[in-house]
Amino acid sequence: MTLRPALVRLSPIAAAIALGLTLSACSGTGLVSQRTQGYVLPDDAITQVRPGSSQDFVRIVLGSPQTTSTFGGETAWYYVETKVTQTAFGLTSIQERTVLAVYFGADGRVTDRALYSLEDGRAFAIEQRRTGSFGEDRNFVESLLASI
Numbered sequence: 001m002t003l004r005p006a007l008v009r010l011s012p013i014a015a016a017i018a019l020g021l022t023l024s025a026c027s028g029t030g031l032v033s034q035r036t037q038g039y040v041l042p043d044d045a046i047t048q049v050r051p052g053s054s055q056d057f058v059r060i061v062l063g064s065p066q067t068t069s070t071f072g073g074e075t076a077w078y079y080v081e082t083k084v085t086q087t088a089f090g091l092t093s094i095q096e097r098t099v100l101a102v103y104f105g106a107d108g109r110v111t112d113r114a115l116y117s118l119e120d121g122r123a124f125a126i127e128q129r130r131t132g133s134f135g136e137d138r139n140f141v142e143s144l145l146a147s148i
Contacts, residue, residue, distance in 0.1 A: 031087060031088050032085060032087050032088070033086050034086075034095070035083075036083050036084075037083075037084055038079075038080045039066065039079045040081060041062075046100060046113075046115070049062065051109075051112065052109055052110060053109065053110040055104060058077065058102055062100070062102075063079075065078055065079055066078055066079055067080075073105070074105060074106065074111070075104040076101055076103050076104070077104070078099055079102075080098070081097070081098045081100075082098075083095045083096040094118065096117070096118060097117065097121070098115060098117055100114075100115055101113065101114045101115075101116065
């Protein structure tokens with residue numbers, strides 16, 4: 001048997017071995033990673049927050065809120081947990097989102113709490129248009145010609 005026919009017969013096997021080694025290097029968590037952004041909301045901590053609890057107690061149990069809002073004398077604290085899947089190519093997708101809202105009355109005590117999921121939200125388009133500035137919009141050439 002000459003060398004050339006032997007190489008022709010072994011090349012598909014060598015290609016299969018090389019492909020197998022390449023794919024095995026990409027298996028597991030190498031190609032796709034899952035991570036949690038924001039807070040990790042443990043169930044036992046959420047159950048500890050009850051109506052009548054103080055803001056200090058909520059801060060001890062859950063930590064500082066990610067965002068707050070105030071309307072009138074009432075305040076709401078929001079804790080957001082987002083589970084994200086990201087590929088090696090930088091593509092991210094949101095798998096799960098949980099928002100814990102803790103509502104406080106004017107006296108600083110918990111009046112209610114609510115858990116919202118990704119299904120409770122709604123997507124909306126952010127307006128990309130911008131209001132023009134005062135005066136004319138000129139390009140570089142128009143500005144040069146106007147200065148003469």
